[in-house]
Amino acid sequence: MVMPGMSIESLKKHKSLIPLFFCLGIGMSGAAFYLTRLAMKNPEVTWHPKKNQEPWEAYKEKTYKFYSTSTEPPVSPAPKY
């Protein structure tokens, strides 16, 4: 037997479960989003360690942080040679 509350119809009889599912939904999607962002965007993560040994080099003129106090895009002070 399926647990009561797992389908839309039975959820109408158990209304008190709705907030639980709502909060779980936010939590799970937030965790999934953050883990994906860490894996794909983090300047210290590389998926091809042989080809791309210095993944942070792509961030010379980009911001990684969620919130930045400066409005203009950052520029790396490192000179070219």
Add this chain to the structure above:
Amino acid sequence: MVLEVDGVKLETAPWDPRFPNTNQTKYCYQSFLDYQRCKKIRGEDFDACQYYKRVSNSICPNAWIDKWNTQIEENRFPGNI
């Protein structure tokens, strides 16, 4: 970041968007690598090379620099110079 004491300008490494987090270990490693690469291509007296030398000397622990220099001398440095 810049301080003047008795006419001597004291300066540390500037903030770099490639390494936005508190952990600056990779800033140290990348600057050291860049110094070695720059030295190989342009020679030690080139301005950019001197910049990388200053940055890596400010950020890296002296023990690491000593260790890496010994490794380079003995031809067993793991980085790609």
